[in-house]
Amino acid sequence: MQSPLYIAYGQDIRAMTRSVLDAARLEERIPSKTALIGIKPNLVVAKPASLGATTHPEMVAALVEYLQEKGFANLMILEGSWVGDSTRRAFRACGYEDIARTYGVELFDTKGDRPVRRECDGMSIEVCSRALDVDFLINLPVMKGHCQTKITGALKNMKGLISDAEKRRFHTLGLHRPIAALNKLLRCHFVLVDGICGDLDFEEGGNPVPMNRIIGGFDAVLVDAYLACSMGYAPDEIGYIVHAARLGVGSMDVSNANIVELNHDETPFRPTPSRRVRQLAGHIDAKDACSACYANLIHALARLDDEQGLPRDMMVRIGQGYRGEDGRGPGIGRCTAGLCPSLSGCPPRADAILRFLRENLR
Ligand code: SF4
Incomplete structure (x- = not known):
């Protein structure tokens, strides 16, 4: 084991x-x-x-x-x-x-x-x-x-x-x-x-x-x-x-x-001055996102950007502020369950986010 x-x-x-x-x-x-x-x-x-x-x-x-x-x-x-x-x-x-x-x-x-x-x-x-x-x-x-x-x-x-x-x-x-x-x-x-x-x-x-x-x-x-x-x-x-x-x-x-x-943490994400992170964050519409969830999304977007580039108008939604909301996704994490499409998990891992985004960008 x-x-x-x-x-x-x-x-x-x-x-x-x-x-x-x-x-x-x-x-x-x-x-x-x-x-x-x-x-x-x-x-x-x-x-x-x-x-x-x-x-x-x-x-x-x-x-x-x-x-x-x-x-x-x-x-x-x-x-x-x-x-x-x-x-x-x-x-x-x-x-x-x-x-x-x-x-x-x-x-x-x-x-x-x-x-x-x-x-x-x-x-x-x-x-x-x-x-x-x-x-x-x-x-x-x-x-x-x-x-x-x-x-x-x-x-x-x-x-x-x-x-x-x-x-x-x-x-x-x-x-x-x-x-x-x-x-x-x-x-x-x-x-x-x-x-x-x-x-x-x-x-x-x-x-x-x-x-x-x-x-x-x-x-x-x-x-x-x-x-x-x-x-x-x-x-x-x-x-x-x-x-x-x-x-x-x-x-x-x-x-x-x-x-x-060992715990669940809802510390909100704090943006960093890094140019690369800011560029990726331009594709995220976050409302009260936890830092762990947001960081996993940043990693997934970085991989996707390396693979195929990010469509200019691509916008991914994430955060606790989406709880109870419905509408257009893609949404990341169980807080966005009302959006379509949405990926479950709290927080979902970067590899799962990457697979989900690849499938939903086709
Ligand atoms: S899915 Fe979980 S980790 Fe992600 S924003 Fe919601 S509460 Fe935070």
Whole structure:
């Protein structure tokens, strides 16, 4: 049986993180109180989390508080920013130096670490030795788009645990197979996804979409397969998910996943200054739309725009203000049940919205 995925919605990052950790009963999975626990955020660039590229420090602070409260004292935050940025700068700019000071947790820059060669899937891969010392690895990726791999989530976030030279070499190998192999060699034991405001298209941020969710799970492949669906892709469109499942890293069977939504959040969507998001939002007629629902629609429209372009006069209706109204759709979510056509769900996922819009644009 697949392990569940836990989802908390809202804007109180600390409380949402805590509710996912409590629901997952994370402490019971950690082998001993003296285990070296590695915490791997996504600090790809030295930019604050509000720009959609990096992991919110409040999530890491809440995780550290949880672990220390449960008696785990051997904690380390480890990361290596992308080629061309300094991890030290990212630790400072993203608020991680404050976390280290407040909680007495070591910050480890993997860029200077000794590489250790390992074999997997016919490839020889160099992994940072400090990452191999970790007994229990907690991966905190950002749910966001990527210009080459379509999405980036848990599996790709592990690239921060290899050297810059190896990161460059991964690109020459086509990214997908080596990312999957890296995850076979270096297993993460728990994933806590920052789905607060990840970028629509780019791992370096700039087009943040307020999604207001945190997702937890023990199976990194399943987590990424779910993220793919939540951004309007089928899991088998993402090469590294397919390869990781083939290597036995986890399951990509989202249709049979046990998805536990811990709450329902009706926080209204707040528009972002991103030009791309504003352009897509021009096709949405929203009345009191919840942010989770609206964000899923933005992702679906972005996919549709990439596929075939959006008809200039296309207008999609969404939000609680449509409750009890009838009239012309397309409407998204159960609040628009009186419109024709309308897609059910609360909130419907981006992949379902995309299928619905494709069918109703014919
Ligand atoms: S269907 Fe309505 S209540 Fe449900 S998430 Fe969408 S806007 Fe909110």
